[in-house]
Amino acid sequence: MKIENYDSNHVQRSLLDEINSLVKYRHLIGELILRNIKTRYKRSLLGVAWTMINPLLTMLVMTVVFSQLFAFDLPRYPVYLLTGLLLWNFFSETTVSATRNLIWSSKLLKRIYIPKSLFATAAVGTGLVNLLIALLPLGIIILITGTQVGLALFFLPIALLLISLFSFGVGLAISAQAVFFADVVDMYQIILLAWMYLTPIFYPLNILPDKFKWIIYFNPMYYILECFRSPLYLNKVPEPQIIFGAVISASIALFLGGFLFTRKSDDFAYYL
């Protein structure tokens, strides 16, 4: 360990310095991700299989319900649906567990100094591992439905980076508020539900009447979802304006979340 000098009046509060301290604690991030995954699977019979079965079952039910309805607009509906579900699950799980992890670690934060954004980072890391596992059944569905995939798949890591940064930012923003008020998580989950229906996860964009379409265009998750879905469903790199929207969304979330979080993070130990 390098020698640290701490001056309470000159504590670095910018996002960049927060990231710097995350690098210093990288071993802890790894251990936390490992712990999250282990404790999730340790006591369940099917273990890792749950991560794959869960979205598949939801997909199955929703395909039965909706596939006739959207058959005209959306061929190979299971692929369209599953890509949407996986990305949405990633986002909602990551942001909620970033908040829960921070609250649950109150015992820790009162006894040792740890950069507090570590918990959101570990949540994103855990989410990425789960998402990668869940990509396996998606691959099978893609094969079964005869969906074409090709070079556009190289865009997928960029899409994953964008959703990770976006979720990290939102996770920071929500968890910073949840330290002070316990019901923030509950409220956020209600918002998540509404937000999910306002994101074209299981329906095509063009079923919306024109006068409501602007809602979708103001939804950051729309752009990010399209970035993820395009290569897998359409075998296409997304349109430039979609990529642009996704980059802007991720950047705003990151800076706003970083600002809201670092502004208050010195006070967390008083409230947790």
Next chain:
Amino acid sequence: MISLITYNSMTKTMIGKNQISDDIVIHLKDVNIRYRMLQERTTSLKEYALNWVKGKNSYTHFWALREITLEVEKGESIGIVGDNGAGKSTLLRVIARILHPTIGQANIHGNVIPILELGALFDPELTGRENIYLNGAMFGFSRQTMNGKLDRLLDFAGIGDFIDSPLRTYSNGMIARLAFAIATDVDADIVLIDEVLAVGDNNFRKKCISRMETFYKKGTTLVTVSHNLGLIQKLCSRVIWMEHGRIKADGLPKDIIPVYKQSATQALYDKSQADNT
């Protein structure tokens, strides 16, 4: 009344006007810590909003530390004594940079290892080995580094075959020993110890004390909070007596401890007198 003994660290260690000597590892300047408590404890945003509308969000402030100015040189062993609620643990939390001063400034030079409660950093569901990695990572160590320490840790903690069992199957003594072993197997510049030697049997306590003596010899700065005055007398080169969030006295153990003891007895006597009447 009890006379106050004040050890003037300022004149001794300040070089020039504002220049601080290199040897000072803990420098607290007029540090105040204020806990803010809502009168009716509001923990939900809904209640907060309702109360805000009614104009009822009033706070009570509790100053846990007041105007603490303290300089500790490298290699000193400081003992902190005082009654419950005097602010001893809060002071350690400021040095460990867990609590940010409400007012004032804290400068800490070097790595701090806080040992504030043995086992609090463990996860009961994980095995001993996994907890060693997790706990090590909190101090910034990789798995590889921790693997190198493994034999030493197991030997100190006396865990043996339990290493791959979940921590919840361990006895309290085992948990305490393991936690202490991990926290002290580190090249730290400053080690903070809060009343942790109260747990465990005599054998463990002896081992711990010898560890702390090793630290002291190596030139590590030690700050110990304890109600065990014998221990403080034995381990510390300087004693700080805290009362109601302030430093009441600061000096050599032989000067402070007898006076503190006397005041504690006096308080007990006063209380029994008051109870009798």
